[in-house]
Amino acid sequence: MSNPSKYLDDLIREFSKLPGIGTKSASRLAFHILNMAVEDTERLIDSIVSLKKNIGTCIICGGISDEERCSICRNESRDSGLICIVENARDVLTIESTGKYSGLYHVLMGLISPLDGIGPEELNISSLIKRCGSNDVREVILALNSTVEGDATTLYLAKILSNLGIKVTRIARGLPVGADLEFADCATIIKSIEGRVEL
Amino acid sequence: MSNPSKYLDDLIREFSKLPGIGTKSASRLAFHILNMAVEDTERLIDSIVSLKKNIGTCIICGGISDEERCSICRNESRDSGLICIVENARDVLTIESTGKYSGLYHVLMGLISPLDGIGPEELNISSLIKRCGSNDVREVILALNSTVEGDATTLYLAKILSNLGIKVTRIARGLPVGADLEFADCATIIKSIEGRVEL
Numbered sequence: 001m002s003n004p005s006k007y008l009d010d011l012i013r014e015f016s017k018l019p020g021i022g023t024k025s026a027s028r029l030a031f032h033i034l035n036m037a038v039e040d041t042e043r044l045i046d047s048i049v050s051l052k053k054n055i056g057t058c059i060i061c062g063g064i065s066d067e068e069r070c071s072i073c074r075n076e077s078r079d080s081g082l083i084c085i086v087e088n089a090r091d092v093l094t095i096e097s098t099g100k101y102s103g104l105y106h107v108l109m110g111l112i113s114p115l116d117g118i119g120p121e122e123l124n125i126s127s128l129i130k131r132c133g134s135n136d137v138r139e140v141i142l143a144l145n146s147t148v149e150g151d152a153t154t155l156y157l158a159k160i161l162s163n164l165g166i167k168v169t170r171i172a173r174g175l176p177v178g179a180d181l182e183f184a185d186c187a188t189i190i191k192s193i194e195g196r197v198e199l
Numbered sequence: 200m201s202n203p204s205k206y207l208d209d210l211i212r213e214f215s216k217l218p219g220i221g222t223k224s225a226s227r228l229a230f231h232i233l234n235m236a237v238e239d240t241e242r243l244i245d246s247i248v249s250l251k252k253n254i255g256t257c258i259i260c261g262g263i264s265d266e267e268r269c270s271i272c273r274n275e276s277r278d279s280g281l282i283c284i285v286e287n288a289r290d291v292l293t294i295e296s297t298g299k300y301s302g303l304y305h306v307l308m309g310l311i312s313p314l315d316g317i318g319p320e321e322l323n324i325s326s327l328i329k330r331c332g333s334n335d336v337r338e339v340i341l342a343l344n345s346t347v348e349g350d351a352t353t354l355y356l357a358k359i360l361s362n363l364g365i366k367v368t369r370i371a372r373g374l375p376v377g378a379d380l381e382f383a384d385c386a387t388i389i390k391s392i393e394g395r396v397e398l
Contacts, residue, residue: 004269011246031289047210070203090230
């Protein structure tokens with residue numbers, strides 16, 4: 001394929017490196033950028049630069065923050081006795097998008113994975129233990145994905161946090177709302193039966 | 200949803216404006232940018248800036264080009280007697296990606312659309328007529344989409360180009376390769392029967 005522009009080629013290649021963007025989408029995006037007003041392109045570039053320059057990590061929960069403490073940790077109307085443990089900062093946004101959780105968060109910044117050389121020391125766990133020891137934390141919810149690493153991390157944290165006398169829970173596994181039993185996989189069905197609730 | 204970073208919010212909003220990118224993809228991209236190495240982000244930004252600054256229009260075909268004449272129009276091994284007419288510069292790349300077309304192109308930069316106030320004068324048609332009149336053009340292939348505007352433009356161009364004594368063809372409409380008759384729509388089946396070829 002003889003592409004008539006090196007610059008277009010370059011941008012398509014850069015876009016293709018982003019997650020979920022194949023060559024066709026990258027080409028579509030590059031042509032869109034080509035036809036965009038200069039101000040709009042500048043706004044996009046400024047957003048990227050500002051993000052890389054200004055964003056930091058909250059010293060309390062480890063989530064992303066523009067200031068020393070993130071807006072969630074600063075918010076006094078939230079329930080400081082409840083901490084939800086997530087793998088990464090993005091999971092905070094996912095749970096926040098429901099608008100139904102009013103506790104705080106703690107971001108592990110990864111999962112225990114001996115194969116990749118990631119032990120508990122590499123994660124944001126010591127500050128969690130400190131938080132749980134000094135504050136009025138009454139419950140910790142483990143909201144990690146159910147992968148081998150996620151389950152290992154869940155078990156590890158459940159053990160050390162229980163020793164501190166804190167109630168430790170895990171988010172429910174079962175059939176997604178609106179899903180059909182017929183199309184569910186075996187593991188999900190087993191989890192949904194094991195985790196059945198009384199009516 | 201209380202997003203802990205204004206900068207992240209800004210970038211997610213800018214990404215959401217791009218075609219084919221919803222809020223979830225935009226959020227995924229923004230987090231990817233957040234975790235990207237600074238050099239990689241700079242390379243992405245440089246590509247956008249270079250594209251906007253350096254890319255131009257080929258004075259012959261109207262396609263995109265880094266120089267006065269695009270690499271396709273400059274290429275003397277291509278068949279200059281054959282011109283494929285497309286709606287926009289992106290269609291050139293789509294046809295080039297097959298690697299099977301060796302003629303030249305002409306980019307209309309739009310389609311005739313009286314409702315939007317776009318007549319033949321607004322399109323890159325006068326230079327096409329000049330090209331067809333002065334050069335050794337023997338055939339013009341119309342490769343416009345089969346929308347109301349595409350068909351109107353095809354008919355308009357077929358009429359004026361035939362008057363110049365040039366052979367005018369249109370790309371075939373029919374069943375896509377590998378498609379099943381059972382799932383084809385009526386219009387496509389009708390076109391495929393009308394356009395049947397002798398074996």
